[in-house]
Amino acid sequence: MTEAQDRPNRRTYQGSCHCGAFAYEIDLPELKTVINCDCSFCSRKGNLYVLTSEEDNFRVIEGSEERLTSYTFGPRNKIHKFCPKCATSMLSRMPTGPPQLKLLLNARAIQDIDIDHIGRRNIFNSKLDPQYLPPAHKGGMPSSIEGGQIYTGSCHCGAVTVALSCKPLESCEERIAECSCGICQRNACVWISPTPENVVLSGSEDAVGRYVLADGLTSKIFCHTCGVNMSSIRNELSEKEILELTEQDLQDYRRGRAHTPINARTLHGVDVGRLKMIVIEGTAATPCRLHL
Ligand SMILES: [Zn+2]
Ligand SMILES: [Zn+2]
Ligand SMILES: [Zn+2]
Incomplete structure (x- = not known):
């Protein structure tokens, strides 16, 4: 059996932030679904995730992961990384998580995915972060409008x-x-x-x-x-x-x-x-x- 027959539906995906400072390639089975999480962070960022354990097939081709800004909260078991210049969410990592959660790519930053039509699997991690309280507004109040x-x-x-x-x-x-x-x-x-x-x-x-x-x-x-x-x-x-x-x-x-x-x-x-x-x-x- 040839390698192509052996791995019929694999392809190389490219991901990049908007400003281009960070870009990568990854070889994966063809993507059919992405994960839509409703937690306090993901609902704000709108990230859609591709979960993979195929770290060996992940290659940074521009910039470096170390130069992305890391953000973590709550139990601090997930590290979310975004470009410090354009704020594109690139990936998240769960170092102590199961293999398939070690690397989570933001599908919105991957080219050649029809993000509006690819399948979505909803997960409800908002249930896991009851400790999150939305931060209160710290500035003044705007003028009001009639019926507003x-x-x-x-x-x-x-x-x-x-x-x-x-x-x-x-x-x-x-x-x-x-x-x-x-x-x-x-x-x-x-x-x-x-x-x-x-x-x-x-x-x-x-x-x-x-x-x-x-x-x-x-x-x-x-x-x-x-x-x-x-x-x-x-x-x-x-x-x-x-x-x-x-x-x-x-x-x-x-x-x-x-x-x-x-x-x-x-x-x-x-x-x-x-x-x-x-x-x-x-x-x-x-x-x-x-x-x-
Ligand atoms: Zn626009
Ligand atoms: Zn960028
Ligand atoms: Zn903030």
Whole structure:
């Protein structure tokens, strides 16, 4: 029997963070399902996992695992690793776990997986972390809106928190969007877009990570400690830069600055699985269109 017949459905998968600082290859049986965990961390990050014990087939081809930021919580038996520059979750490890849980890859960072259509197996680890209490918002409160509601939220570790006012999210009066670009897909963000005066984002300068996209127009805001994505902002331009914009670019700039999108996954008591969303079309290769 040839090797191909012996191992009929194996293939090489490539995984990478959005900025490209970390990339790997792994040879695995063809992936048919991924694991969707509902714990306090995974529900914020939106990670979908590929479990494997095939450590020998895992090859880092760019960067190094040591340079990823590690985050752990609760019983500290799982180590979650993300890129410190772009906050893409790459992998988790459970050093003292059973063989199939030693290496867990975030399927959202693996190319050539149709993430919206691959099978999902739900696991309910939220039942295992009853000790997790969502961190309280540490900043001021936003102005309220008529018929609106105040939501508070946080990253997982609590270093970055948010409060916002908007229409009740289940009412379908708010625009709730998933963006198909490479960074929003990797981070599984679910965007609501309140106006700036209706959002208070709180966190020290050291706590907040800013990943500026290649076009220089947009920054994704995340927690340096736990890697949870909080917000997306249209970068502020200087007066001189504004004067140099074409009329169309100026309109786009003003429209982008008129909203401060917040990742609904960070809001306490909100189950994003129950929200009605629109999809901002795009591909992994197209720029993020959230602010257009
Ligand atoms: Zn990166
Ligand atoms: Zn955090
Ligand atoms: Zn996007």
